[in-house]
Amino acid sequence: MDPANLSVQQITAKINKKELLLTELGAILAGRSKYAQKKLNLFISFDPQLFTEQIKKNEQSTQVNRPPLWGVPVAIADNITTVDQKTTCASRLLAAYQPPFEAQAVSLLQENGALLIGKTNLEEFGLGCAGNSSYFKPVKNPWDIKRTAGSGAAAAVASGLATFALASDVRGEIRQAASYCGVIALKPTYGKIPREGLIDSASSLEQTGILARRVSDLAWALQVLAVPGNNNPPAVKRPLYPEILGNIPAKTRIAVPADWDQAPLLEEGIKNNFREQLNKLARVGLEINYVTLPHFQYASLVATIIGAVEAFSNLSNLDGVRFGYRKEGKHLQEMYIKTRSAGFSSKLKKFLTLGGLLSTKKYYNSHFLQGQKMRSIIKKELLDCLQENELLLTPTTPCNAILLDSSPPAGEELPDPAAYYTAAANLAGFPSLNFPVSTNGLPYGLQFMAKKEDEGVLLQIAFLLEKEPIKWPIFALELQEV
């Protein structure tokens, strides 16, 4: 078996039985990463020496009770801070930024024995998946290099370079990227994975999530990362995720919005395949209920309004004064304008301009406040629906991964049509999972949503669907020859 395709438990077991040497695994991954980087541009920072040092440290450890992620290679999106590697958010403004502190999530992974293989490429400040805003050029899709991967984290997991990856989800980014790359992704309940050290662009929507190829790996990652914290009351009792995967309740009810097929840009192939998937689920005895969610269709628009206002404010610290890229000016005002004009991509500037505009007195009531009201309505609708049903199901994306040099350029629309199905979970703060399926030789995903703190049932449904292992992209097979 390819050592890079071992599960979390297999890696630990094989290391314990001395059937696998970490140095061996490290050498394989380092070689493949180098090759993959050339082909897909999936890393922003990949330092083989740093990786080797971590492996040495693990190898030399005399720890008896090894934590659950011992020797597990993981990738971290480059908007999650690390102390030994820069954190750029794929922005020119932070292209050389070295944070003086480490995200709590990263510390948790390292304390649990994981190996950080590298910092992955993403859209600037993790906004969107179109492959049009990274200062370090777009990530190519391992299924088709002419298409966007959505994020380096998704590409790294799909290619078998990391057992799982951490990335952030503002309006559905990790689920969309997972849909484009054919992997599993979970955006947990808001605040479940500590937010400390995430460079967030839209604080009230954004949440760190996990991408993986196996449900059990995802469950182990969640087990380690979901610690009580600021937004995570210790009173909430959590199940042992890896142990409950097979226990899906006999009568699991799945709601599907009756108008699910009304999404703009919904591709014919996905529409047909999704219908087949619904039939399949019904055949295994799951109850499918068609429901009316009148305001679900506005989720992407509302998340864009709120996200733009929050991002405008959150990213105001990037002014060239204390850190990061600076372009000098004759006076402070000019320095700000020059720095931010040259520092941000045109896509991000468009988004921030919208946020700046909507937070002025003129538009505050008519747009921002209206958006907040709509957010409450959408949340209420979802909550009502999830009282009657365990899960809500839609496609994750209305299309397969979009072409990188499509004309006219795709993915710059506001609101982003790719977030049509995903944004609602961010507005409500509910957990949501992408499970990959495929059509036309390209992956897309089924998106499940559950109510707050109900990650368990999302993992259970994914486990049920996982009877057949997830398909590898051709590129991953190509990599295995490296």
Add this chain to the structure above:
Amino acid sequence: MTAFEAVIGLEVHVELLTQTKLFCSCSTDFGAAPNTQVCPICLGLPGGNTPRLNKKAVAYAIKTALALNCQVAQEITFDRKNYFYADLPNGYQITQHFHPMGKKGFLPVNVAEKTKNIGIHQVHLEEDAGKMFHVGDILSSPFSRVDFNRASVPLVEIVTEPDLRTAEEARLFLQKLRNTLLYIGISDCKMEEGSLRCDANISLRPLGSKELGVKTELKNMNSFRAVYRGIEYEIERQTGILQEGGTVIPETRHWDEEIGATKSMREKLSESYRYFPDPVLLPLKTDTKWLEEILYSIPELPDSRYKRFTEDYGLPPYDAEVLTSSRDLADYYEQALQTYPEHKNLSNWIMSELMGLLNANNMEITACKVEPPELGDLLKLIDQGTISGKIAKTVFEEMFTTGEKPEKIIREKGLTQISDEETLLKIVDTVVTAHPGSVEDYHNGKNKALGFLVGQVMKETKGQANPRLVNKLLQKKLSN
């Protein structure tokens, strides 16, 4: 010529006496080396966006709102005021724009022997910005430097209604406000260190008019005197403009203490700050129990104390005003009263002797070595005739310097009053014999001569003779 009336409102910023900043655990100590009391949160570093609200600062702000008779918000929320400036690490200031901590309060101020309630528009909690340094003028300075030690230090801003009419009213209000804040102990209110900062909005309107005129905002007044002078100057300046038929430009003006004038800083554009609720800080409910705790932590405030001092202790208004002007002084007075319940006599001593020495030594009452009960003991010794009032002053000076008990000083220095008639009579005899001229003067009706003779006896006894007794004995002797 039209007569004008000034309409003045104040915006007062007060730094809170918390150990740590508003959203992180950095120290708030004043005077540390630049940029040594900072962390990723208060420096606004990417990934540092995880504020943790300082509950003590919230309690202090609520305490302020309650002491200023405000309605207190039921839910504490924070908003971001978005603007770019080099001293603002995040590019936004966290403040309470939509729902301030307190609203619709008032503070009574004594103006020309009448009490006037000055409306408090709102009290809110917010974070301070960093401090900029320039060489000379900001425009000609070769550099701009920023110290972020002050960034995110908790501030309470108190905004008055435009209820003030003169510079004197503004000064009196500010003093009363400072006194009240010192009473409740939320700030040290040092204008020279910037822990109390006051801006004034000033406009003029024809006397009797209800409409408000064009206002200017006056900044950089770093003392009570500067507040008075700045407002006075600005009223005069605006009066001049209006009387010549001109119009006042809405602008921010700087008070220049040295030249004694206000200078234009920048024209006030219709400022559009982008305010919106902070998406990270969750609303905090103010439960009744917590509010009650805060309410009970508020000590008796100056007005109520003043009333008690005049009504219960029978002190004249002047005495009550002086003694309640500081919580520590009033506490001192009332503690001394425990051992010496002669209200007016004690008040006299504190206001003349004690405060005289404090002022001469530039000291605060809190640093005084004389414990209140010991002052009471000293005054009792006078009343009992153990020492004379004059000797008492010497003893008190000794107590003030050394902190020794009065009895000990009197004993060690042998300062006990001589009240023994026989002893005194002998001295009286000597003095009378030695000054026949004065005796004759006395007999010729010159009463002053008696005073001279008393003085001579006191001199002979080094001030230890009981003056009342000496007086009596001398009169008796001379009438023979």
